[in-house]
Amino acid sequence: MAIPPSSIESLRASLTSSLIFTPGDEGYPESLRRWSDTGRKQAGIVIQPTTESDIVTALNWSQSQQTPIDLAIKCGGHSVSGTSSSSGGLVIDLSRLNTVSVDPSSQTITVAGGAVWRDVDETAAKYGLAAVGGTVNHTGVGGLTLGGGYGWLSGQYGLTIDNLLSARVVLGNGEIVTASERENPDLFWALRGAGYNFGIVTEFTFQGYEQKDPVYAGILAYTPDKVERVIEILNGLLLDKPDPRSGAIAIFARPPGAPVPMVNVLVFYNGTQEEGEARFAELLALEHVANTISMIPYSQMNSLQNPMATYGDRKSFKGVFFNPPLSPSFAGTMLAEFTEKVQSDADLGASGMILEFYDMGKTVSVPRDATAFASRGTTQNGIITLRWSDASKDLEHRAWARDVQERWKGLLEGEGGENLDVRGEAGVPQYINYAEPGDAVVGNIYGSNLPRLKELKRKFDPTNVFRKMHPIPLD
Ligand SMILES: Cc1cc2nc3c(=O)[nH]c(=O)nc-3n(C[C@H](O)[C@H](O)[C@H](O)COP(=O)(O)OP(=O)(O)OC[C@H]3O[C@@H](n4cnc5c(N)ncnc54)[C@H](O)[C@@H]3O)c2cc1C
Incomplete structure (x- = not known):
């Protein structure tokens, strides 16, 4: 009305x-x-x-x-x-509340609630610091933080929420409160993983970390026939040679001018060129068609994916998850099906399938019930991101993506294991920020944290003012 x-x-x-x-x-x-x-x-x-x-x-x-x-x-x-x-x-x-200020003595970074990660990365860099933020720098600090937050520095420092020291929050009744370990600790607990249900965060204070040196980063692109070998190498790096300074994202996408989607690997090493080259030696030795790797300031790192994630058009963003080692043949099948889909309709040309390979050691060192973030585990995240312009194709493209999402879930269910509760009663494998409402393929996106979240919802938002993103029921 x-x-x-x-x-x-x-x-x-x-x-x-x-x-x-x-x-x-x-x-x-x-x-x-x-x-x-x-x-x-x-x-x-x-x-x-x-x-x-x-x-x-x-x-x-x-x-x-x-x-x-x-x-x-x-x-x-x-x-x-x-x-x-x-x-x-x-x-x-x-979005106009986007100031960032740095306290060099405590290395803390205070960010207004409407800032994007570019604001944080660039301001922090002036002080030789960095924060654990998202890997595409035009995403918002607000949504990413309130749902957890993974980034290139997660291997070393954990999730974005693990580095959140305090937040200023406007509650549903208009009261302004601070949430931290000392003030309103139960609200602070809820903000870290289910935050969009509890209020409007006007300010976040994060722990920053010294980051004066450049990082080793860029894209290695392979033809599709290399997909299984690439996945084998990424599995090996993650499981056999864990290194918290390192991360990689495999991106199945068609670079401009390429006839079909390629296997693009965005690599990251927070160290010297020699260390990066040693880390990714197997990938470098595998025949590739492009190599953009160089030493860059950390503040540029989260801009590397921007050309693949521009504004505009219609998009579906469906989270998938896998328990490493990822089956190379399954990844190959997914690339083949993705290729068939995007080749069937020129309008889908800028779509992608993204698979993250992050060191989760630091993230899982925090107990699952220490924050509201339910998918703290060793499963890795991915996204099927379709992009098109014809609105009449919405249902068709979303249905395809949902079907593929189910296949990833099926792979996980077939494997079984401690972290793999797709019912969501224990730790859930699906990352809340990659599951828009209606897209959670687990039964309960909050897992074992749901009962406490319900209690806190009744306490801090009893009239259910904030209910758009994975609403927490009051009953
Ligand atoms: C291109 C792209 C790249 C991404 N990369 C990463 C990544 O590297 N790591 C990662 O962890 N996630 C990533 N994500 C997922 C991302 O974390 C979520 O999409 C997140 O919700 C985006 O937040 P936003 O502020 O940009 O969005 P918005 O649409 O503005 O907000 C998302 C939700 O959060 C709520 N919200 C936002 N700010 C506040 C606030 N200050 N107070 C209260 N509620 C608020 C909104 O009401 C809304 O419900 C990516 C997403 C995209 C599209």
Whole structure:
């Protein structure tokens, strides 16, 4: 239902720091823009505040109207299903709240709730520091952190949430609180893995780490016939020669000009060129068609995938997971099926299948019940990311991706084992941030942390104001 114009006017009059967009305003179409067009919705009103007080005013307004107003919070806007968008309701778009400040003495980095990782990487670098952030630097600090957060530095320092020291949160009743190990520790627990259900985070403080030296990084590209050997090498590096300074992502995708999807491996080594070359010697020795590896500042690392992850078009983002060693023949089958799919429709040319190979030692050293993050385990994550422009193909492409997602789940179920509970009653294998609502293929994305999360939801958000991203039931 449309928001009455008089209500909109009363909100407009009470805001002091915000840009405000309603249908028909200049800038309104741009204010709806998301990373994927599938995430775009026609909001009733979008506000872009720069103060907490405007956030509180808008939040209170949305909750006090006679007819409830749908509320969405936006940071980087990467939700493909539109959990940071609203049809007809209020969007609080935090993107102008994007300051980053560094305390060199404690090496801590304080980040406003609407910043993207580029803001963090570039500011931290000025102080010779780095934070554990996402691998595509235009993703939002907000969504990525509140769902856990993996990045190139996770091998050394764990998840993004493992390096979160405190957060300022606007609760559903408009109260502003700090959450940390000392203040509101139960809220702090919930924020780290299920955070989008508990409030609007206006500020995150992270532990940073010294990162003055460049890193060894770039892409090695192989023809499809090399897929099994590449996966064998990546399995071996992960399991037989674990090294927390190292990581790799295999990306099945068609580089510009290539006739078919290739096997592209993005490698990372936080060390010298010699160390990187030694680490990836087997990959370097395998015949490849391109090699972009060089020594680069860490602050550039998370821009390397940007050309493959640009804004625009329609996208589906379906998380998969596997328990290493990944079967090379299964990976080969997946590449063949992916190739068949993208070759069948020129509109799908910019799609990809992504498989991460991260050292999980540091991540699993934290007990699963120490934070709300339920998929803390040794399973690795991947994403099937289809990209197309024809909206009439939405159902068809999503159905294909869901089917393939089920096949990955089936592989895991066939293997069995301690970390592989697809029912989700114990540790869950699926990463919450790679599972948009409706896409979780595990039965319970919060696993054994769900009962405590329900209790805390009743305590901190009893009227269920925040319910768009993997809602936690109140009962
Ligand atoms: C191209 C791409 C690359 C990615 N790479 C990685 C990666 O390397 N590592 C990784 O772990 N994940 C990665 N992800 C997944 C990513 O973590 C999630 O998509 C995340 O939700 C994106 O956050 P956002 O702020 O950009 O999105 P948004 O759509 O703005 O937000 C996502 C959800 O979080 C909520 N939210 C956001 N900020 C706040 C806040 N401050 N307070 C309260 N709620 C908030 C929103 O309401 C929404 O429900 C990637 C995703 C994409 C699309």
